Amino acid sequence: MHESEYIADTAISYRKDYGQFFTPPPVAHLMASWIIRDNPKTILDPAFGLGVFFEAVKNIALDKKFKFVGYEIDEKILNYINFKNNTNNLEIINEDFLESPIRYYDAIICNPPYMRFQKFLKRHNILPIIEKQIGKKFLGYSNIASIFLVKALHQLKPNGRLAFIMPFEFFNTGYGKEIKRSLLEKHLLKQIVIFSNEKDIFPEATTTVSILLCRYDKKNEPIKLTFISDKTEMKNINSIGDYFQATIHPNDLPVEKKWTPIINAYLFKEEKTPDGFCLLSYYGKVMRGIATGANEFFALNKSRADELGIVDENLTKCITKSQQIKKLVFTEEDFNELVKLDKPVFCLNVKNLNDEATLSYINYGERKGYNNRYLTKNRSPWFKVEHRRRAPILFGVFNRGRLKVVRNYSSAINFTCYHSFYPNIFGMNILNKLFVYLISDIGQKIIQLNKRIYGDKLDKFEPRDLNDAKCPNFEQLNLITDAEANEVIELAKNDEKRAIEVSNRLIERILNVQQSAPADRQSAGVHPLVAGFH
Ligand SMILES: C[S@@+](CC[C@H](N)C(=O)[O-])C[C@H]1O[C@@H](n2cnc3c(N)ncnc32)[C@H](O)[C@@H]1O
Structure with a gap:
């Protein structure tokens, strides 16, 4: 050429x-x-x-x-x-x-x-x-x-x-x-795809260039x-189809309207907390899961518990490892499936000390020295695990990319692999709406503002980080109906991607209705915190 x-x-x-x-x-x-x-x-x-x-x-x-x-x-x-x-x-x-x-x-x-x-x-x-x-x-x-x-x-x-x-x-x-x-x-x-610095990338262009x-x-x-700032950014893109900063649902692109302000609004949202948001702790408390100090002793699968003969009374259904929950929604059926697969989903939780089999297992634990572990030796008796109720929402502790959020309908409690969210009176009836926010891209972005990054892109969230995470306030969450939130739950059971997409749209609705926005911005349907296109 x-x-x-x-x-x-x-x-x-x-x-x-x-x-x-x-x-x-x-x-x-x-x-x-x-x-x-x-x-x-x-x-x-x-x-x-x-x-x-x-x-x-x-x-x-x-x-x-x-x-x-x-x-x-x-x-x-x-x-x-x-x-x-x-x-x-x-x-x-x-x-x-x-x-x-x-x-x-x-x-x-x-x-x-x-x-x-x-x-x-x-x-x-x-x-x-x-x-x-x-x-x-x-x-x-x-x-x-x-x-x-x-x-x-x-x-x-x-x-x-x-x-x-x-x-x-x-x-x-x-x-x-x-x-x-x-x-x-x-x-x-x-x-x-649009470009920020056209003259850098398209020296001959006289208009703003985009690629469809x-x-x-x-x-x-x-x-x-997709927004590409300069030549260097462009050269690092391997596959353009996988490189994008935002997505927009086709329904949010009305053909009668000019698209460039809408697209810009989606692309140039400031990553700052929107007006009116409150702390997650307003709706309840995030606590770490049960720390046993010796999971290999306390976590039992069904066949081992049966073999030991431990009475059901001394066993509590429990998520003991992060990978036991694979989907966004975890039900009792999912739990039963894990039992069938003989996964260690029971925790020794001694209530009846008259059970011979339990006593002999405790003796075995002492012979193995589990009673002298850092956490166990400070407890009395050493095998008494912390008292926890099941939590309706769980958060992954270590995450790659997205923060793992699970709507838990099972009766299982959980070890420290998950943090547990316990709603208060304000949070009790809006759990599904909170879940919608927490799995949405915007919710994820806002929560990520509080994360700590560990090696190899592993993010860790402490309960405190999550309690301090910002959420829509009660009025804002009520812009989502119960039926819409339930629909997300149903979707999330089998189709995570779709559930996230629908959640994104519901949360966009909240962001676009900002009472304090100047009239011109409101009529444009643009989030007031959206930065203009420069
Ligand atoms: C914008 S240039 C693009 C050239 C090249 N594909 C590139 O991207 O560098 C458009 C080309 O289309 C040619 N062209 C203009 N009218 C055309 C037509 N009606 N049918 C076919 N080619 C046409 C022009 O001569 C010119 O070479």
């Missing part, structure tokens, strides 16, 4: 007439990494230029077999391409993409010519043809890039992926409305939002 040579040889007015602005290779690489994810057999670039996307795809998908088709209207630019047309897997078609017949592709990648439609020479003949091809009227379309997008989307095969550069402002235009509608209705839009990543998989899922 001889970009500098081409630019030196070509008048800027000529380039403008054709909308010839070039994609920097690192951006092309990001986009290529999205479209090649499902090993496409056919790839289309409707505005080939000097072929930066072909090069990027070739570099990533070295060993993969694919056919790459590029349309390019300008014959002159094609003379500057340094790979041969029609060699191997590349076909360059020196024609107008908008006039091309409808063919379907597994992947489409494009930086379309961006120019006002009025400047486009063939505008009179072309529109009716495309309108007929795809069965849609282009009312009020003022930019040719959007017609490229509509046609390209139409040519995407089921399950196909598309990466398209578009001006960010396109989301605010009148004609953009119809495209937004079809992007959402067909569940095509998966991710929007689409997939024709018919899945209704949250749209990822």
